[in-house]
Amino acid sequence: MGYITEGFIQAFDLLASFDDETYSAIFTTIRVSSMSMVASLVIGIPVGFGLGYYSFPARRHLRVLVDSLLALPTVVVGLIVYTFISNRGPLGGFQLLYTQPGIAIAQTILVLPIVISLTATAVESLDRRLRPTLYALGARGVQMAVASIMEARYAVLIAAITAYGRAISEVGVSMIIGGNIKWHTRTITTAIALETGKGEFGMAIALGIVLILLAFIVNGSLTVLRKRS
Amino acid sequence: MSTSMSLYHIKDLKYRYGERFEMHIPELSIPAGAAVGLIGPNGGGKTTLLRILAFIERPHEGTIFFDGKRVRGEDTYLTRSVSMLLQEPYLLKRSVFENVAYGLRARGEKRDLGEKVNDALAMVGLEYEDFARRSWYELSGGEAQRIALAARLILKPRVLILDEPTASVDEKSALLIKEAVVESRKRDGTTLIIASHDHFWLNSITSDIRRVYRGRVLGSAARNVIAGPWGSIDDGLCRTTLPDGQCIIASCPAMPGMHGMVDPADIVLSLHKPGTMSAQNMLHAAIVSLEMNGDTGIMNVSLDVGGFRILARVTRHTAREMNLLPGEKVWAVFKASSIQWE
Secondary structure (H helix, E strand, C coil): CCHHHHHHHHHHHHHHHCCCHHHHHHHHHHHHHHHHHHHHHHHHHHHHHHHHCCCCCHHHHHHHHHHHCCCCCCCHHHHHHHHHHHHCCCHHHHHHCCCCHHHHHHHHHHHHHHHHHHHHHHCCCCCHHHHHHHCCCCHHHHHHHHHHHHHHHHHHHHHHHHHHHHHHHHHHHHHHHCCCCCCCCCCCHHHHHHHHCCCCHHHHHHHHHHHHHHHHHHHHHHHHHHHHC | CHHHHHEEEEEEEEEEECCCEEEEEEEEEEEECEEEECCCCCCCCCHHHHHHHCCCCCCCCEEECCCCCCCCCCCHHHHCCEEECCCCCCCCCCEHHHHHHHHHHCCCCCHHHHHHHHHHHHHCCHHHHHCCEEEEECCCHHHHHHHHHHHCCCCCEEEEECCCCCCCCCCCHHHHHHHHHHHHHHHCCEEEEECCCCHHHHHHCCEEEEEECCEEEEEECCCCCEECCCCCCCCCCEECCCCCCCCEECCCCCCCCCCEEEEECEEEEEECCCCCCCCCCEEEEEEEEEEEEECCCCCEEEEEEEEEEEEEEEEEHHHHHCCCCCEEEEEEEEHHHCEEEC
């Protein structure tokens, strides 16, 4: 029990003293997951809206495909992206392996199905009276689409926060694509894995506390938004 | 009414819900500036007809002329001339101000928005200061309905279509809604098309009430529909029996399946059972309610004949002379030949 207590004391000490190595992992995590969030929202919201709003022949099949990708294992995404961006891969020339943008790309692929699927569900769940109401008020074409996504805004935010939760807590992609390089691509999750392996519980617990805090913030936001929507 | 004089002119319109329901309107005209009421049972096609007139639904067959132009596909100019208030209005998840101003913004009209929203809210009896900043979820059912109406009135549409606007609101809201639409018609010449189960509320706004029944628009007056079943008796006459056992006799229709119609003005009321006379139909009835028919000097008298509702019309003078009051028993008399078939 003693080493656990010691670990907690050391963890609070690292956090309180703004330990460079600890905070490097925290900021790397926030930076990488924010990049992946921006990319996945820019791509995912329009695609999810189209999937939920319009009727077209392959819609159901696409929906099944996107929903299936929700369960994509992080290590598989890491493996696929690795094969593409490694020096021997078709995108090797971009030198993305072991870089933060490389991790962000892989995380984008990981969370994109979440954004698309939850946005599509949000749009599909809009009140059936919305379209005739907008029509009766004179909205047409793009105005109808914009007003519809605005009506679904809380549910779309829920999609974004759910995706963010997935991005900050994943370990497989960051490990395979980032390589867990200190001061550079080491994220909270990869640092915890490494430090635990080394028996250095202080930093692992400190980062674990930060990760749990982030998870609380994410879930708290979700609860508030679910109430509003 | 000729096409050139009508705001709406419908020809041979058909709309189908699978195999179950078909609306068929061979011809229907609605003049500009009219106030038309639609009555009829649930599932009869009132809402479908309103949605077609609001260009929200397209008919499967037939043609619609609006303001003399044939409506083809989506014509923003034509369709923005019409605004419909749904039976269960939907408010956007925004403030009251944004809800009322939405239609003007969609049209690119952004000048004097505050003033226009203020006027629209005042028309439906709501204070700008109290309501403009409220969110959509901070409203009662009646307030939400009135705000939805204000969102249409601000557009000053040529046609305002209301589907059961008083179905789920309190008495005060029903009165304010009536005043707002009457004012809109008076001020802007808005054509009103209103479906309602509240016959007396409807009668106080519209003078032209049409019955929508099983996908057909029957007649251009608030006539009593006697659906039958009709059975043949002697001398080319037919008879139907009401729930309380009383019978109505009519000359037989040209084709089976037609509906008998009696104009309320053809029904004579008597406080005592009349003696032998030429009219074959004498029904013992109870007065349910009396209501002025707009400002025509005519009163609508709703009668209950063993659970079957019949509308009669008398002058205000006659109603006063006979001392007609709800609950009084009267005899409703009409000739077999006054029953028309459609």
